Structure formats: structure tokens, C-alpha cells
Amino acid sequence: MTVLTRLSSLRALVAGAALAAGITFAVPAHAEDSDIWKGLHKDVFGSRELLDGAAVMTLDAPIRAEDAAVVPLAVKMPASFASTVTKLTLVVDKNPMPVVGTFTYGPAAGKGDRMLSTRIRMDQYSDVRAIAETADGKLYMISRFVKASGGCSAPAAKDAEEAAKTLGKMQIKTAIAKAADGLTPEAQIAIKHPNTTGMQMDQLTGLYAPARYINRIEVKTGANLVFTVEGGISFSEDPNIRFSYDGNPSDPMEVKAEDSNGTKFAGKSAPSQS
Numbered sequence: 001m002t003v004l005t006r007l008s009s010l011r012a013l014v015a016g017a018a019l020a021a022g023i024t025f026a027v028p029a030h031a032e033d034s035d036i037w038k039g040l041h042k043d044v045f046g047s048r049e050l051l052d053g054a055a056v057m058t059l060d061a062p063i064r065a066e067d068a069a070v071v072p073l074a075v076k077m078p079a080s081f082a083s084t085v086t087k088l089t090l091v092v093d094k095n096p097m098p099v100v101g102t103f104t105y106g107p108a109a110g111k112g113d114r115m116l117s118t119r120i121r122m123d124q125y126s127d128v129r130a131i132a133e134t135a136d137g138k139l140y141m142i143s144r145f146v147k148a149s150g151g152c153s154a155p156a157a158k159d160a161e162e163a164a165k166t167l168g169k170m171q172i173k174t175a176i177a178k179a180a181d182g183l184t185p186e187a188q189i190a191i192k193h194p195n196t197t198g199m200q201m202d203q204l205t206g207l208y209a210p211a212r213y214i215n216r217i218e219v220k221t222g223a224n225l226v227f228t229v230e231g232g233i234s235f236s237e238d239p240n241i242r243f244s245y246d247g248n249p250s251d252p253m254e255v256k257a258e259d260s261n262g263t264k265f266a267g268k269s270a271p272s273q274s
Contacts, residue, residue, distance in 0.1 A: 036093050037127065044089065044099060045139060050131065053140030056081040059130045061144045065122065068151030070236050074117035075130045081140075082114035087133040090118075092234055094126035096152060096199065100234040106225025110246025112184055117243070119236040121151035121197070153199040157237055160202075160209065166192040168257070170267030174221075174249040185249050187226075188242040189219065191257055191265065197233040211260065214239050218256045221247035 041050065060074040077085060090100035100120050122128075129143040156163065169192040177186035191214060198211030213233050219226040226245045247253075253269040 033093070040091060040093060040098055044091070045131070048139055050139050050141045053130070053132060053142040056140055057130065057132060057142055059128070059142045059144050061128055061146050063147060065146060065148035068122045068148035069154040070119050071122050071146060071148050071151065072117065072119055073128065074115065077114045077132065079112045083111035084134040084136070085114065085132045086135050088116065089131045090120070091129040091131065092120065092122055092126050093129070095121070095123045095234050096197070097232040097234055099232060101229045101231035103227045103229045105227045108221050108224035108226040108246050110244065112246070113244065115186070115244045116241065118239070118241045120234050121236055122146060122148040123152040124149040152197045152233065153201070155200055155203060156194050156196065156209070158194070163194045168192060168263070168265030170255055170265065172253050172255055172267055172269040174253055174269055176249055177244070184244050185247055186242065186244050187253055188240070189255050190238060190240045192238055193259060195233065195235055195237050195239060213260050214257055215260050216258045220254045221245060222251050
């Protein structure tokens with residue numbers, strides 16, 4: 001477990017305990033916003049400089065989310081920049097576990113236009129950030145302010161017994177999609193998992209479901225790595241990721257995942273019928 005994961009887990013535990021005890025914390029908004037990001041910057045990236053990423057990537061997110069437990073995000077990068085990117089980190093400043101996930105790209109991420117979209121939870125109105133790291137160690141950041149609250153404590157869509165029946169089942173699709181630089185392979189993976197946050201109350205028992213979430217995913221096409229991702233409670237229930245990659249859509253795509261309980265899951269796309 002990394003230092004950041006331990007810190008984020010402690011934050012989530014404290015937040016859940018405080019919620020259970022009916023404790024709230026009053027912090028002036030102007031001080032909170034600035035101090036939270038300063039602390040996160042130091043925790044995640046140390047003293048490294050963050051350059052303005054507005055000219056090299058886009059972050060699509062709703063101004064006001066319809067559902068704080070399922071907030072869509074999409075990051076897009078042109079080929080000229082994407083070919084140099086080795087990592088992408090998604091952050092929600094005010095979530096109990098702020099780092100949504102860190103994607104570490106492999107050779108099969110490709111050198112063309114790059115796209116990645118997913119769905120996240122948001123605990124309260126917050127800046128959402130995408131930080132790309134290039135091969136020369138530079139960091140580029142873009143952010144959007146999203147109005148959404150209550151997503152981390154929202155009840156699960158399924159009860160625990162129903163969710164357990166399909167735990168870890170995967171749906172993996174590959175296809176050819178249009179991109180600015182032509183046609184490119186694109187894939188989507190969905191993993192059945194409640195991704196509980198530790199802040200969700202069972203309406204029947206009044207008890208809080210313990211945190212249990214997907215914390216690592218590895219995606220390969222053929223023998224080539226597309227990416228690995230280290231994640232936390234900020235991914236929505238039944239994590240879903242859509243992304244571009246470099247490969248043949250007719251080749252099987254293999255996905256391995258592990259959750260915070262140490263349970264491992266695996267899936268493979270069906271052979272293409274085209």
C-alpha cells in the first residue's frame with residue numbers, strides 16, 4: 001500500500017466515522033478550497049511544478065451533475081501530446097479519497113489521439129482535475145468545477161446479496177471509432193462491483209457497509225499493456241472505463257482486477273465476429 005493510499009484510506013475512515021457519529025466540520029470555504037489543493041498537490045506530486053494543460057488536453061465534465069454518484073468524465077489528448085504521456089491522474093479535491101485513479105500507460109496505449117472516459121462519485125461541489133505526466137517528467141494539469149454532492153454516501157443501486165451474485169463479472173467490448181487523426185481502436189470495460197465507500201448506510205439495518213472497492217486494473221491487448229490503474233472509492237459503482245488504444249479490435253483484450261479485500265477477477269473479450 002502506497003503512502004498516498006494509506007493517507008486516502010485514513011481520510012475515508014475518518015469521514016465515515018464522523019458521518020456515523022453525526023459530526024460535521026465547519027471550515028471557511030475560501031480557506032478550505034485553497035488549503036485542500038495545496039495539501040493534495042504536495043501529497044500526490046511533492047514539490048513538482050504543474051504546467052497549464054489547457055493547450056494540450058481537454059477535460060469534459062458536467063457543470064452540474066444529474067447524479068453525484070455517477071458523474072461522467074472524459075479526457076482527450078491530440079496525438080502530438082498523447083504520444084509523450086506516460087501517466088494520467090484524476091483527482092476530485094473534496095472527496096474523502098481524492099485520487100480517483102492513476103493510469104499508467106503501456107506500449108498499446110498508442111501514439112495517436114488518446115481518449116479516456118469513466119464515471120466517478122463526488123462528495124460535494126469540487127474542482128475535478130486531470131494531470132498528465134510526460135516521458136520527460138513534466139506535469140500538465142487541467143481542471144473543471146463540478147456541482148455535485150452526496151455521491152460518496154448515496155445508497156448502492158443493488159442490495160449486498162444481489163451484488164455478491166455478480167461480483168467481478170466483466171463486460172469487455174472492442175470496436176473501431178472515429179478520431180481526429182482518423183479511425184482508431186476503442187474499447188470499453190465494465191466490472192460488476194459495488195465499490196462501497198464506507199460512507200453508505202444500509203437503510204434496513206442502519207449500519208454502514210464497509211469500504212470495498214476495485215483498487216487495481218490491468219488491461220492488455222494481445223501481450224501488450226494498454227494501461228494499469230490504481231483506484232479507490234471515487235470510481236462509481238460497477239466501474240466503467242472507455243478508452244482508445246493501439247491494436248487490432250479482433251484480438252482478445254484481457255483484463256485483470258483486484259479489490260481492496262484482495263479478491264482477484266479476470267475477464268477476456270469475445271473473439272470479433274467481423
